[in-house]
Amino acid sequence: MPSASEGPSIAVDRLSVTYRTSIERSPTLSGTLLRLGRRQRTVRTTQALKDVSFEVPKGTVLGVIGANGAGKSTLMRTVAGILPPTEGRIEVRGRVSTLLALGVGFNRELSGRENVVLGGLAAGLSRRRLQDKYEEIVAFSELEEFMDMPMRTYSSGMYGRLAFSVAVNMEPDILIIDEALSVGDARFRRKSFEKMRELCGQDRTILLVSHALGSIRDLCDEAIWIHRGELRMADEPDAVIDAYTTFLDVGEDAVTLEDV
Amino acid sequence: MSTDTPNSVQETETGPPGARPTSVLQRDDELSEHHVYEPHRVGLPPIGTYVKRLWERREFAFELSRTKLRAQHFNTVFGQLWLIINPLLLALVYFVLVDILRDGSRGPQFLAHLTAGLFAYYFVSDSVRQASRSVVSAGRLILNTPFPRVLLPLSAVLTAFKRFLPTIAIYVPIHALSGLPVGWHLLWTLPLVALFALVAAGVGMLAAAAQVYFRDLASFLPYVLRVWLYISPVLYFAQEVPERYRAILALNPLGAPLTAWSQVLNSGHAPSADVLGLSLAWAVVLLVAGALFFVSREREFAVRL
Incomplete structure (x- = not known):
């Protein structure tokens, strides 16, 4: 049996993901029956990822860049085991914690505390371990007095702070962060950036999706560029960012390099 | 590996x-x-690993159920009281209705049958109702965390079970006051409640997965559940069903278990073997069908939500 510490943390081999999404506003039985009568189809097939292969060695911080809709989030969800691959194979060694674009808090009627506890239990933490972590999460997010309020009363900044605190305090082997670094006010951004730097310095594999090319350059050891579902480039962050910005023809101005 | x-x-x-x-x-x-x-x-994940993960995360189902109950004020006196008053009023309304249709010939023993049947039926229908919403309403959790999704409808059954427990407190005095027999045969209620839970879990998983594909099932469901009550031997005794409607009773997954339920509680004897066998068959068929449908579909939910 291979030990979990052998081999790359993440090995993605010829991965393709194809969605069949319904373009109905909301899928309904009556709608389906009506359409069957009219012989219409409203399913559209989208190829989100095409033949993507790469490996992430243990302890690497990998930056993932690409335009909106390039397939970055799909790639992150597939690595996290949320979406099944259509073709290819992914091997992941270690426990994954995700901070995906949608954040924590699946039920806005429940309090912050309930959302954190339920999210942690669903992610497979033991109750004891969750109790230890809970204090750290709350302390980091600085939301002590809001934890028992329903999450619908949270501002988007508070929401993001809690989500970030949950993800980084789970002590995962592999941390996936999808465009969630720029949350909260300037002070919290600095704090989360410091935390990211600390995590990146540890022996931890991190996938960082960001449009802030400056933080990719600062934090990452390697970078990949996804373009329309294909792996366009995988190299040192500087080289990938140069190629990407040249491609975008925007140049490295203040907007793309904006910190965090 | x-x-x-x-x-x-x-x-x-x-x-x-x-x-x-x-x-x-x-x-x-x-x-x-x-x-x-x-x-x-569409295919099943390796069952052994799936069940192992399910068991590892059972705390999630318990906690979700506790949280849901807390949101429904289950922990307060009035919240509990409401869980008792609501079904009691319902039972009384149905009793008056049926008694009028029967020219006032129904006695207290029928009230006991009606109350027991209604409470058991509401355990199942409450499970199905809550389960049907469980996956659709957990959108963000499903999009962000990989876990055995079947925990969501199972947690709904658990919630409904906890809401069913206080109704036992209403039934006990009705049973005693209407002079129904008390004895060891009443222990049969335990396996029968387990059978109701299995039917509830099976139908709940089917409803939860179907809701992902057809959101408007939420608006059909109340009608389906009402019809289900009317074709179940709750508002009447199973033996009163005329020959030409017997098939409906057999084809209704709750027909046999509710007949057995009334045999134990009202007639005061162990359920007859044929009724018990049919109940068990329905429970197993629904549980397996529900689990297979749900588990084979669940990895697609993240795309469909």
Whole structure:
């Protein structure tokens, strides 16, 4: 049996993901029956990822860049085991914690505390371990007095702070962060950036999706560029960012390099 | 570890947890996980691993149920009282209705039958109602966390069960006051409640998965559940059903268990073998069908929500 510490943390081999999404506003039985009568189809097939292969060695911080809709989030969800691959194979060694674009808090009627506890239990933490972590999460997010309020009363900044605190305090082997670094006010951004730097310095594999090319350059050891579902480039962050910005023809101005 | 089966996803934990450097937290074997994700169409994940993960995360189902009950004020006196008053009023209304239709010939023993049947029926229908919403309403959790989704409808059954428990307190005095027999045969109610739970879980899983594909089932469901009540031997005794409607009773998954329920509670004897056999058959069929449908579909939910 291979030990979990052998081999790359993440090995993605010829991965393709194809969605069949319904373009109905909301899928309904009556709608389906009506359409069957009219012989219409409203399913559209989208190829989100095409033949993507790469490996992430243990302890690497990998930056993932690409335009909106390039397939970055799909790639992150597939690595996290949320979406099944259509073709290819992914091997992941270690426990994954995700901070995906949608954040924590699946039920806005429940309090912050309930959302954190339920999210942690669903992610497979033991109750004891969750109790230890809970204090750290709350302390980091600085939301002590809001934890028992329903999450619908949270501002988007508070929401993001809690989500970030949950993800980084789970002590995962592999941390996936999808465009969630720029949350909260300037002070919290600095704090989360410091935390990211600390995590990146540890022996931890991190996938960082960001449009802030400056933080990719600062934090990452390697970078990949996804373009329309294909792996366009995988190299040192500087080289990938140069190629990407040249491609975008925007140049490295203040907007793309904006910190965090 | 891996057998290279195509069309399947394998999630296997390998290696002892102690093989890696220290920290108190590493006692949990959570930290040495190894996942392999491979393509599949509609197919089942490896059942052994799935059940193992399900069991590991059972706390999630318990906590979700507790949270739901807290949101429904289950912990307060008035919240509990409402759970008792509501079904009691319902039972009285149905009793008056049926008694009028029967020219006032129904006695207290019928009230006991009606109350017991209604409470058991509401345990099942409450489960199905809550389960049907469970997946659709957990959108963000499903989009962000991989876990056995079947925990969601199962947690709904647990919630309904906890809401069913206080109604026993109403039934007990009605049973005693209407002079129905008390004895060891009443222990049969325990396996029968388990049968109701199995039917509830099976139908709940079917409803939860179907709701993902057809959101408007939410608006059909109340009608379906009402019809289900009317074709179940709750507002009448099973033996009163005329010959030409007997088939409906047999084809109704709750027909046999509710007949057995009334045999135990009202007639005061162990359920007859044929009724018990049919109940068990329906419970197993629904549970297996529900679980297979749900589990084979669940990895697609993230795309469909």
